[in-house]
Amino acid sequence: MATVSIRDVAALAGVSVGTVSNVLNRPTKVAESTVVKVQRAIDILGFVRNDAARQLRAGRSRSIGLVVLDVANPFFTSVARGAEEAADAAGLSVLLGNSDDDVAREHSYLDLFEEQRVHGVLISPIGDDVERLGRLHARGIPAVLVDRPTEDSRFSSVAVDDIAGGRVAVEHLLDGGRRRILMVAGPAGIRQVRDRLAGAREAVANTAGATLEVLSTSSLTVLEGRAVGEAIASRPAGERPDAIFAANDLLAVGVLQAFAFGGSVRVPEDIALVGYDDIDFAAAAVVPLTSVRQPSALIGRTAVELLLREGEDPDSAREHVMFDPELVVRASTDG
Incomplete structure (x- = not known):
């Protein structure tokens, strides 16, 4: 079916192309009777204006x-x-x-x-x-x-302020008595990940006896978090961290799933866990997730x-x- 043009509308209404254009863009400049004729022609033909072309x-x-x-x-x-x-x-x-x-x-x-x-x-x-x-x-x-x-x-x-966000997340874990902190980080090329890690390092550096282990992932997804969680759960109990800070909530949810499926690590009794972003899934997780909220x-x-x-x-x-x-x-x- 051929596309209906503004010329087709003008021909059916018995007016000029310029008049049709005025009806579409400046109807107050056109007599009401003419507007009615043009609108009737538009309705009969099923004309749809090409706003994209007009805007370009x-x-x-x-x-x-x-x-x-x-x-x-x-x-x-x-x-x-x-x-x-x-x-x-x-x-x-x-x-x-x-x-x-x-x-x-x-x-x-x-x-x-x-x-x-x-x-x-x-x-x-x-x-x-x-x-x-x-x-x-x-x-x-x-x-x-x-x-x-x-x-x-x-x-x-x-x-x-992601540096502040990383710092407040790890300070919370430290205030709870945790000292062996592990950060599940995403790709180092992402600025947000680097800033959150910098904040985590600041918090650990200011606390005597605290350590920070960093495990990088190729992406910030639940599947990557689950893989990290499985690797941590497979360690001897004495070699596991007592707290984890994940660079985002999807990673944290993946870690939480791995612990829940494996059954050998309890959250927060064995390992406390903090995520980042406070997505809706955080509050609805099997263990509701502490998270750093962004608006x-x-x-x-x-x-x-x-x-x-x-x-x-x-x-x-x-x-x-x-x-x-x-x-x-x-x-x-x-x-």
Whole structure:
């Protein structure tokens, strides 16, 4: 079936193409009787306006691109929901891309968003190299870093103080009398992981007799956490840590599952456990999980607000919003 064009509408209504355009975009400038005729023709033909083409001719679409590290992580789902709420209030939509911790995929989404001339880009980047974002900036497409601070003056950012978050998590374990701390860390290339580890190390360094063992994982998933949990449970009891801090809740849930399935490690009696992000699964785990809460939806909403402000005044100083983390204590620790 052929696509109905604005010319077809004009022909059926007996008006010019310019009049149809005015009805669609500036109806107050057209006589009411003419608007009725054009609208009747639209209804008969089933005409659908091509907003995408119109927006591209104007030089900018009404969409915001959002690239997250892992769309399967409920933390990023909540960030996307917050961004969508703020975008919708501004008459914009959100296009979601999942980099899956893959730099090539991340760049592919940025290329796509650049081609589509999006209103702006929100991104939780994989590494520290933001030069690909610099090309967007040079083309007048603003970008805001999400869940990541930045020292680059070209970009605004919204983040949580992850160093403080790692510190408060491990301090809680130390305050409960735990001294053999193990951190289940994700890929070292992820800034958030490095910052949380730095905070954990600060807390341990300030406590006499405390030690910190670090086990890195290839990804921040439940399956990776379960593998780590199985490895820890297989150790002789005297060689296990007495507390674990996981770089995110998915890893912590995996560790908890391994302990529950194996039956040889009790949480928190044998090993206390703290996660990070406070996703919904944390409170619903078989042993409710102590976690460091991030205001995920607020992060998404704030990122859109920064993006819109930059769009209104491209020469304004970039803004860097840093939220404080909050420890939520549940049954997986002695606290």
